[in-house]
Amino acid sequence: MPDLISLSIDGQTVTVPAGTTVVAAIACVAAAAAPAAGAPTAAAPSTGAGAGWSATTSATGPAVTRRSVSGALRGPLCGMGVCHECRVTIDGRAHQLACQALCTPGMQVRTALAENAA
Numbered sequence: 370m371p372d373l374i375s376l377s378i379d380g381q382t383v384t385v386p387a388g389t390t391v392v393a394a395i396a397c398v399a400a401a402a403a404p405a406a407g408a409p410t411a412a413a414p415s416t417g418a419g420a421g422w423s424a425t426t427s428a429t430g431p432a433v434t435r436r437s438v439s440g441a442l443r444g445p446l447c448g449m450g451v452c453h454e455c456r457v458t459i460d461g462r463a464h465q466l467a468c469q470a471l472c473t474p475g476m477q478v479r480t481a482l483a484e485n486a487a
């Protein structure tokens with residue numbers, strides 16, 4: 370089983386395997402909160418890549434990272450550092466690309482959903 374690390378996404382504790390990107394952790398939280406019919410479930414595999422992740426969460430809806438200048442909620446698109454739709458605040462640093470950042474123990478991630486609640 371891979372090493373597991375815990376971090377906070379919008380104040381919710383998430384545990385993921387080491388090497389997981391921040392955007393994948395955000396997607397896990399969203400999937401755990403609101404699985405859509407036919408969508409992948411939040412159930413973690415017991416072995417192999419992704420084994421052991423879990424999320425304690427309340428309903429957050431689809432994966433959301435930021436707001437556009439017009440106020441629309443936006444989420445990750447390319448997953449490879451090109452579109453910049455995955456910008457979040459990580460440990461107080463704004464506009465970090467969640468798809469390019471690896472989760473670290475104790476990391477504090479803030480998305481547009483938390484900014485709405487503030």
Ligand code: FES
Pocket residue numbers: 445446447448449450451452453454455456466467468469
């Ligand atoms: S998802 Fe496109 S830059 Fe991160």
